[in-house]
Amino acid sequence: MNALRVTTAAAGLALMGVGVSLLGDVRDPTGVLLWLGGAVVLHDALIAPLVLLVGLVVVRGGARGPVRGALLVAGALTAVALPVLLRPGRTANPSVLPLDYPRNWLIALAAVAVLTGVWFGGRRYLSD
Template structure:
């Protein structure tokens, strides 16, 4: 097990070192935009650790205490997919032309696309949860 950990640790350490080299090439000589970059590099983990992670934890605990067992997995899956899809859409929602220019890729309405996709995800949650609930009712009838 220690050998496996070492084999996983060494490439990670190499990637970290390479990232530090690339950042040093970008950052020196110091310019005004470097400080903005440092703000993003420090601010992202802080926002995640102090705001997003506790919020997700509280919502997860609340859902686990409210939902029945048959609905927990579909709702948790829908919540995770909602979070991932929203994170992927944030750069284009935040700044409409934040991505590279590529005709046909970024010329769509990102907000509408996200809402439609989330609607499909939660429709799937509704179908899966209803299916699980019906299976549970049928199982109770069969054993009664």
């Protein structure tokens, strides 16, 4: 196993530990479990099949893997951002959701698209 994979796995495990430690502060664990279950269903029933289908239909050749990866990241970003994107208007307390979340979500999706294009272009450039 290479060092990058080990480092990434260690960082993921550390972040999962942080998440588990924060569960003690949750007042309604059933709501959290419902949200997590919904995220799993959303991923397995909608996001993953769509990513595979789009990767199969739209892209031919060597770009299929990077496009599928970018679509998976975009789907995960959307699943995480969905609660604030679908919120019904402004809250009474502006400090609860202080940022422009739809704009930031679009910026994150644009960054994924640009980085995928740069990665694919660099890969093609290096292979020539």
